[in-house]
Amino acid sequence: MKTARVAYAGAIHEAHPYANGLRLADGRVLREQDVVWLPPFEVGTIIALGLNYANHVKELSKELTVTSKDEPLVFLKGQGALLGHRGMTRRPAGVSFMHYECELAVVIGATARHVRPADAMHHVAGYTVCNDYAIRDYLENWYRPNLRVKNRDGGTVLGPWFVDAADVPDPHRLTLRTTVNGKTTQNGNTADMVNDILALIAYLSSCMTLQAGDVILTGTPDGVVNVNVGDEVVTEIDGIGRLVNTIVGDDSFGFEEPAPCASNT
Amino acid sequence: MQTPRPLSFDFAPWRLSGTVYGTLLNDPAALAALGDAVHAAPYKAPPIAPVLYVKPRNTLARNGASTAVPASATALEIGASLGIVIGRATGRISMQDALSHIAGWTLVGDLSVPHGSFYRPSVRFKALDGSCLLGPRVVPVDAISDPDALTLEVATSGSGVCSFTTSGMQRRVAQLIQDVSAFMTLSAGDVLMLGVKAGAPQAKAGQSFSIDCAQIGNLQGHLVAQTPEVVA
Secondary structure (H helix, E strand, O other), X not given: OEEEEEEEOOEEEXXXXXXXXXXXXXXXXXXXXXXXXXXXXXXXXXXXXXXXXXXXXXXXXXXXXXXXOOOOEEEEEOHHHEEOOOEEEEOOOOXXXXXXXXXXXXXXXXXXXXXXXHHHXXXXXXXXXXXXXXXXHHOOOOOOOOHHHHOOXXXXXXXXXXXXXXXOOOOOOOEEEEEEXXXXXXXXXXXXXXXXXXXXXXXXXXXXXXXXXXXXXXXXXXXXXXXXXXXXXXXXXXXXXXXXXXXXXXXXXXXXXXXXXXXXX | OOOOOXXXXXXXXOOOOOOEEEEEOOOHHHXXXXXHHHHOOOXXXXXXXXXXXXXXXXXXXXXXXEEEEOOOOOOEXXXXXXXXXXXXXXXXXXXXXXXXXXXEEEEEEEEEOOOOOOOOOOHHHHOOOOOXXXXXXXEEHHHOOOHHHOEEEEXXXXXXXXXXXXXXXXXXXXXXXXXXXXXXXXXXXXXXXXXXXXXXXXXXXXXXXXXXXXXXXXXXXXXXXXXXXXXX
16 A cells, blocks of 8 residues: 655545555545645654665775675764655755665664564565655765765655555565656666665664664665755655655755855865 | 745644654764764764664654663663754755755754764664654744854753853854755755754663753653564
8 A cells, every 4th residue: 555644634644555646544536736745654764775776885985985785874864854756955055965765764663672684574664765865965974874975854755655565575675766857867776776675674783773663764875966946856666655855955945144164165 | 025935834743744854974073983983884974964764753752751671781871852844845055055945943862872983883773663753842933043052951860961162163054954955855844953063971771761952942852662573
């Protein structure tokens, strides 16, 4: 089953796919542009993986001092970064490299602590698509990736649908792609994860208790390019969903003059 | 002038509805302790913007909690920080307006596996279950006249008492709120740590600790050995 959370006509509703749009639990049938899409589940801890696709590691290798043989590169994010389908994400004036990352988001469904890889899938409730933006201008080498790069308001987009795990027979064989204004810029397959979902749940649950609603953003393949104000960025995973986001500028955010954009370069 | 909107505030036992953010290296002495390494790889330069980290919900614990020390660690660092409890949405706020966005103050016992590298530390060091003690209460913002001049005494049953002050930080409370809110919006119920001072003590399994601040109270915790887990 696919489930969304949307705001419509003064209330928040659970919704399901219907024809070319969606159907609210109360029976109303709507077009996708008629509702405000929220992240499709109550999000707990947001756990993100860096460099979890072999080809993305290669893409960024000039700035790397680790290899994919090391411990998984895990970082955590705050709730303020969350955004739903068809939302708008701000690109501050003056930055030179802001990029999307199309990622399979794995949603935990049952408490996990010291879980063996073989049992890991029992703790997965389902999946959604994530587009996890980064602004590399702000990269500093302290507690990388620092939150100024990776924890932007509206920079972690989730949706449109939460897809039950039972409906995804093999989460390690899903095609991911990103298009910017209709042009394909990123193409990959979840088969190429360095640490697969089983390994990630085993690793994470060995050092912390995972709880229902926690989400693991499993990393992105190569093909990240800069996006500009006005771009429509579509991150899509076959069988999971097609997540649309639009890049907007400072003028939507009440800046009276160009925002300060101090960087370390 | 409009009457300020009342701050949302959950009285103890309060509901921490938000995210707890730690602030790294806000004590100039902590950065200075790294010496020339600050300019060498992998850091290459001292930090510019505030360096934050997230203490996820599995870490949150109450006053008096017991925290398990992982078998792989000989001790945990007992980081003591002032916790700034955010009272309303705080985005792009100037120093002058910072105080009006704060609901109150609490103490944070930020426990971590000691680690020498701040480049890309493992989640294992900072996200241990029960490694973020909050309490013993939240005091209202106006109960403390100068949050940048508090004394925090950290006592461990192993190594006596260390005294720290919240003064002398690279970013004082108001400056920190301004500089963090410049790049991310904090929400009511979020807690932002002012930062742990250099020289935080360590404690081992079997030992207890307390963090005491006259204006806030006494926050206590205990370290226990992690029970060997049969992998389920």
